Amino acid sequence: MKTRAAILERSPIDAPFAETRPLRIEEVELDPPGQDEVLVRIGAAGLCHSDLSVINGDRPRPIPMALGHEAAGTVVSIGAGVHDLTAGDRVVMTFQPSCGQCLPCAQGRAALCIPGAEANGKGVLLSGGIRLHDTSQDPIFHHCGVSAFADYAVVSRNSLVKVDAPDIPFAHLALFGCAVQTGVGTVLNTCRVQPGESVAVVGLGGVGLAALLGALAAGATDIIAIDLSDEKLKLARELGASRCYNASEAGVADRIRADSGGGVDHAVELAGAVPAFELAYKITKRGGTTVTGGLARPTSQFSIPAVNLVAEERTVKGSYMGSCIPKRDIPRFINLFRAGKLPVDKLLTGILRLEEINEGFDRLHRGEAVRQVIVFEEEQSPSDSAI
Structure with a gap:
């Protein structure tokens, strides 16, 4: 046909x-x-x-x-x-x-x-x-x-x-x-967010905003939205984000860590960009989990402090199709x-x-x-x- x-x-x-x-x-x-x-x-x-x-x-x-x-x-x-x-x-x-x-x-x-x-x-x-x-x-x-x-x-x-x-x-x-599969699944399946936990979403495209909705459905009490677009931050606030930050602001990682009492339980990167992942890692608290579900370019590389990964018992995970x-x-x-x-x-x-x-x-x-x-x-x- x-x-x-x-x-x-x-x-x-x-x-x-x-x-x-x-x-x-x-x-x-x-x-x-x-x-x-x-x-x-x-x-x-x-x-x-x-x-x-x-x-x-x-x-x-x-x-x-x-x-x-x-x-x-x-x-x-x-x-x-x-x-x-x-x-x-x-x-x-x-x-x-x-x-x-x-x-x-x-x-x-x-x-x-x-x-x-x-x-x-x-x-x-x-x-x-x-x-x-x-x-x-x-x-x-x-x-x-x-x-x-x-x-x-x-x-x-x-x-x-x-x-x-x-x-x-x-x-x-x-x-x-x-x-929905990727964004909501990343929060519910990969992160396994529990009621009362804190979640930050870096990158507010369709997948990122779906992850935000997933965090709300999971019962997260502190949901942080991060993007370079003020319009998308406005939409995130309307959807139920607790706090919103423009990633281009100087010192934004330090500000988020301070506002969240040392970082979040789960930081989810869904922008598909290394700087977004690095920001997500910086705002994850001691013992917390950083998950990336954004598909960066095949040649992209990231680096994290090895001692920090061990001494703070941090977890870094990938999530494909929201697990x-x-x-x-x-x-x-x-x-x-x-x-x-x-x-x-x-x-x-x-x-x-x-x-x-x-x-x-x-x-x-x-x-x-x-x-x-x-x-x-x-x-x-x-x-x-x-x-």
Whole structure:
């Protein structure tokens, strides 16, 4: 079948993207789903820094590639071997497929699935197959096994979570595939924040603000928001942050440590930048934990005082996909959203058409947007008042 898709034909490409047009909307060939694969009609797909990092070359990937990894949609048809989904089911896509068979999967660490990571790096589905082709039948690689900036996508069954959510607009459901999974999961799964503890979030994009909401849901009593944007700090305050700090201020680390009585229990870095991680480490208290869930450039390095790590019994951890088990956590987070304890709809800062995607990435690049979502099924889009 034919489908429209946003194709990245070269990388790196510099902003302004409205002029350089890195993503071209093209009609491409989409093969039917193979063994253990599913054809999905995309309802909505979010613009994320992980897409931007492929465009600007920070995360090299095979080209040409159909981008988009944070999405929700409706099952259209299923391939052989899929027995637990039917046409019409609503699904949230997850950007790291988990095979269920490798050692990390067997240990309950789906985010670290070895075949899933290898497939993502090669730009193929979990089966190793490629289902997208141009008009000359040359392959178009898949982004994170999803390629959701398209009307339709064929994905592995292991990239999908079925959700019972007919009442939730796709523009909201899409956020659970990446921003919510990564941000909320980092706080609840990786940090295991307990009621009464203190949490600092460094980097207030969609993932960082989702982490802030996760800290509120966990019962943290002192939640500190840190960013370079005063607008995002304002939004963090509206969402429930106890205190906000602009990271550009001189002596900000010393000020935060003083204001928090020696530092925070958990400092979470979600900016994907070494200076942000170093700030997070500086504001972590003795015996505390510093977690990074931001994907920095592959060449980036950080340094910390070794004696300080030992003498203060500090913990430094990475968090990928919020240490989530998607089948368990995505429905759990949706239930928190329904209960009013995780208002992720407040992270939406724009609803776009597919044709506006390059301009959307300009806003993301300039730090002017939290989460912009491309909506394909207009009848499911939220009202203007929800944005």
